[in-house]
Amino acid sequence: MSEEILINITPMEARVALVENGVLQEVHIERTLRRGIVGNIYKGKVVRVLPGMQAAFVDIGLERAAFIHASEISQREGAAVEPISSLVHEGKALVVQVTKDPIGTKGARLTTHLSVPSRYLVYMPRTPHVGISLKIEDETERDRLRDIVARCIEQEGIEERGGFILRTAAEAAREEDILMDIRYLRRLWQQISQQISTAPAPSVLYEDLPLALRTLRDLVNPRIEKIRIDSRETFQKVEQFVHELMPGVESVLEHYPGERPVFDLYGVEDEIQKAMERKVMLKSGGYLVIDQTEAMTTIDVNTGAFVGHRNLEETIFKTNLEAATSIARQLRLRNLGGIIIIDFIDMEDEEHRRQVLRTLERQLERDHARTNIIGITELGLVQMTRKRTRESLEQILCEPCPSCSGRGIQKTAESVCYEIFREILREARAYQAGGYMVLASQAVIDRLLDEESGNVADLEIFIERPIRFQVETMYTQEQYDVVLM
Incomplete structure (x- = not known):
């Protein structure tokens, strides 16, 4: 399977497209005037404590105060969650990290369990633990990586409390690359630590990388054959970043100087427009209807014009199989998160139901966001969740219709x-x-x-x-x- 990353830069926004075998799978958009803040570390000030909700509001310098739950405030590992009023009080300074962007009317979500990512590792300065991404399944490889980190910690003489998580990208990584990452992360954390003691509250202590560089850090894998960038200035920044942190990626970088916009070349603009529509057509003639609401996203599968060749059960099974693959792609493409309910067409055959669910699970394995299929309800609905950290594509590009106020209907x-x-x-x-x-x-x-x-x-x-x-x-x-x- 070949993958390409397209990076389109203008003064107003940066856009990234992940294309697999010529088909758009993911789109990431960052507007210059309102960059996402997930991953940023702030020194904030507690402005309100809510004992009934076991939570507090923290001023981190944004328009709306951010929200932190008692369970997200550092405590002894394994200890029960203490009452919020014994952990913080109004006026208290708190070093926090954003885990969710402000979405709709909700403020940003925070944690004090800080983490700083690099190419292969995530450094957790307050958690003495070494973990490995669950997507690295080979036990021999997991043991090898654990040994490498232990040797590096010993070699560097690291004594302070802290831990590391090995990211999926660390699979098959060399020891010297992991050591380089550990050194980079410790230097970065020392800079942040110095600011913690001197910076006023509220203020920014650490900002995550801009979209183009974050993409390289988070999305690049051995299957990537080309990274095309249509801005000379950004290309030079990326080259420097790659040279310092990801030397193996230099060979796939390419500046795209073409007259035709790089997104047009791959039909990305058309796909983005389609991702705004409720209805998604399937090749078989069936279709999906996707409705995004405040509480959850619902996806309905319909046979439409597909009548099959043998019998109704086979028609339904084929439509559901195709829908499972399409749904996994739509979740990534639209960046849908939170609770997702899928209404597949009812199937009589237990084996058909199992295969459709297995197809969905297999397709979701390629998703960078964490997904969890909870199971099928008595009504035959598939319940699942997908980790939501940033706004969905619709929330970035659209606003409620002024005529119907977002109802989607109007009086006759x-x-x-x-x-x-x-x-x-x-x-x-x-x-x-x-x-x-x-x-x-x-x-x-x-x-x-x-x-x-x-x-x-x-x-x-x-x-x-x-x-x-x-x-x-x-x-x-x-x-x-x-x-x-």
């Missing part, structure tokens, strides 16, 4: 006409007027003058006043005004 012209009739009756009872002027959208006025003209005439007779109409082109279908004449 007929319903609005009847609301207008009721409003005129109310006005007629309350005030003496020479007549009434109705201001409304084109669709509503058209209906009042056509299908509802008989009702308008009856109403004029009943209230003994004339009714006039005026189109307001800026009004949405649900907006109207009734003005006394």
Whole structure:
């Protein structure tokens, strides 16, 4: 399987696309005016303690105070979670790291369990533990990596409390590369430590890398055949970063100077547009319907035009198999997180159900975000979670529709006409007027003058006043005004 990373840079934003075998799998967008803050370390100040929620709000210098739960405040390992009021008080300075960006109306989520990542390792200065990514499954390789870290710690004479997690990228890494990472992380932590004692609260102690460099650190693996960057300046920064920290990657870097935008070359722009739509067509003729709400994301699978060749059960099974692969891709592409409920088409055969679930699990193994399939409910719904740290693609690119306020539906012209009739009756009872002027959208006025003209005439007779109409082109279908004449 060949993979390519495309990096598109403009003064306003940076965008990264991960393409597998010519098909877009992931898109990451970072706007210059509002960069994500996940991974940043701050010296904050506690502004409010909430004993009932076992939580506190911390001012880290953002528009909204950030949120921290008692379980995220460093305590002795294995100890029960202490009451929040015994851990912090208002005005207390706290060194925290952002684990979730502010999303919607919610502030950032914080932890005091700090971690600083590099290419192969994550350094945890307050947790004396060496762990290995679960995605490295080979026991021999896990033992080798554990031994390497132990030797490096001994060689460097590291005595202070702290630990490391070996990332998935560390698989097959050389000892000298891991040692280089350990030295880099310790230098970085010393710089942060010095700032902790001198910096005022609130202030930033450490900012994660910009998107282009973060992509190299987190997404590059041996399957990557090309990294194409369309900005000369960013290409030079990436070259320097790679030379210092990831020497093996230099050979796949490429500056893209083409006239045609690099995202257009691979059809990425079209795929981003499709990722905004509710409906996702499957090759078989079936389709998915994806609805993202505050509480969860629901995905409905439908056979659509696919009728199969043998029988209904086979048709359903084939559609569900294709849907499982498509769903795994859509979760990555749209960066959907939190609770996800999938309504596959009902299958009678137990073996078919097992295969569809196994296909979904296998496809999700390639996801960089942590996923967990909880199982199938009595109603046949698949429950799963996907770790949410940054805003979804829809939340970055879109805002609620001003016409329907995010409902996705609007009242019919007929319903609005009847609301207008009721409003005129109310006005007629309350005030003496020479007549009434109705201001409304084109669709509503058209209906009042056509299908509802008989009702308008009856109403004029009943209230003994004339009714006039005026189109307001800026009004949405649900907006109207009734003005006394």
